[in-house]
Amino acid sequence: MFDWLRKWYTNKFSDPQVVALFLMLLMGFLSLYWLSGMLAPVLVSIAFAYLLEWPVSRLCQMGASRSVSTTVVVLGFMGVLILALMWVVPLAWYQGRNLLRDLPQMIELGRTYLLELPELLPGMVSEEQILLMMHTVDERVMAFGRQMLSMSLASIVDLVALLIYLVLVPVMVFFMLKDKTQLTTGLIQFLPNERQLITQVWHEMNVQIMNYIRGKMLEILIVGVCSYAVFSLFGLNYALLLGMLVGFSVLIPYIGAAVVTLPVALVGLFQWGFSAEFGYLMLAYGVIQALDGNVLVPLLFSEVVDLNPVYIIIAVLFFGGLFGFWGIFFAIPLASLVKATANAWSTRLGPVEKVETS
Incomplete structure (x- = not known):
């Protein structure tokens, strides 16, 4: 057994390229694990940069420069996104508020249907089981209400973070797309020769x-x-x-x-x-x-x-x-x-x- 493990380790980790790949992946996972909160704007920017790379590349193939293509695509995307949010967010907020207002009635209606189950399914569901389940649901709803209250108290901090995202992310996306070659070349310099x-x-x-x-x-x-x-x-x-x-x-x-x-x-x-x-x-x-x-x-x-x-x-x-x-x-x-x-x-x-x- 130990001889097989020694041979496997020698075969796989004696190659410097395998070791380099393993170390790169390990450092990447550890960085995301420990710094995911700090790197959140960077991750959002990378996701949008990947999303917008295709139209930027198509405009470059049509003869436009990388800077002009990036400017047109980013501005167009931000304009469409802002217009959509101006229509969607207020209406979704209004419907969400109405849903919270109607939630007690929906819960009460659910209680009525649940209490009818022992009659519809005799011998399979008992009234004690239904009452226990409703008690658990009440506890969950109360915990959710406390969580929503704590989130509302922290809304000022969330608003500041949202403003930072609205300013920082588009700027980072723009430069990630415009300076893609320079950024890639700079990252390659940190990689090993193998x-x-x-x-x-x-x-x-x-x-x-x-x-x-x-x-x-x-x-x-x-x-x-x-x-x-x-x-x-x-x-x-x-x-x-x-x-x-x-x-x-x-x-x-x-x-x-x-x-x-x-x-x-x-x-x-x-x-x-x-x-x-x-x-x-x-x-x-x-x-x-x-x-x-x-x-x-x-x-x-x-x-x-x-x-x-x-x-x-x-x-x-x-x-x-x-x-x-x-x-x-x-x-x-x-x-x-x-x-x-x-x-x-x-x-x-x-x-x-x-x-x-x-």
């Missing part, structure tokens, strides 16, 4: 990250807009707010779709009860989720997501626990990075293997 393996993994991941961010933004937009249109067509209350929740739920593969189903079902149940309208709503919502998972995701991420769903869920839980929101957002690229590193690592032959095979 960096062929690092370059191989980086080129593979650079394309995957760009495709993933662009595809994920398109998926959020398409799913959110389609959900809002369907909810509005049915006349569902809080249609914009729920549509936004469904759109952003795609950030968490599989888990997000399951979690966001609860508020959609509760609002529909509160508005219509167990009626045909409620059934049609849930059927349409199920069609949206099915089209997203079976048509849109394979179309947008055919070159990125080559992972089993079990590995994706494990990656979401693992990297989300380590890095928070950004770990969830980049869970699939990080899992792909682990896979690409393992593939590149396994193809390297150490000196012991070379001697034995020769």
Whole structure:
């Protein structure tokens, strides 16, 4: 056993390129783990820079300079984003306030339905179980209310942070796009001379990250807009707010779709009860989720997501626990990075293997 471990260690870590790749990954993960809060504006800027690199490159191919292309794309993107936020945020805020106002009535209606379960399912559900579950829900709601109160008290700090993001992030995105070559050259100087393996993994991941961010933004937009249109067509209350929740739920593969189903079902149940309208709503919502998972995701991420769903869920839980929101957002690229590193690592032959095979 120990002899096999010694041979494995000698084969894999005797190559200086493998050691360099391992150290680079270790330093990167440790930096994100310890400095993720401080680096949050940088991570946001990198995500937007990857998103806008494609239109900037297309304008450069049409003959425009890098500076002009970056200026046009960044200004256009910021203008569209500001106009969208001016319409979406006030309406979503108004619907959210109405939802909080109606929440006690929705909870009371839920109690009524739950208390009817022992009669509908005799022998399977007891009244004591229902009361215990309602007590747990009350505790959760009270904890959520305290959390919302603490968040409102810290709103001034959040407002200052938001203002910093609104100024700092566009500036960083602009210079990341305009000075891409200079920044890349400067980073390469810090890499070791033996960096062929690092370059191989980086080129593979650079394309995957760009495709993933662009595809994920398109998926959020398409799913959110389609959900809002369907909810509005049915006349569902809080249609914009729920549509936004469904759109952003795609950030968490599989888990997000399951979690966001609860508020959609509760609002529909509160508005219509167990009626045909409620059934049609849930059927349409199920069609949206099915089209997203079976048509849109394979179309947008055919070159990125080559992972089993079990590995994706494990990656979401693992990297989300380590890095928070950004770990969830980049869970699939990080899992792909682990896979690409393992593939590149396994193809390297150490000196012991070379001697034995020769």
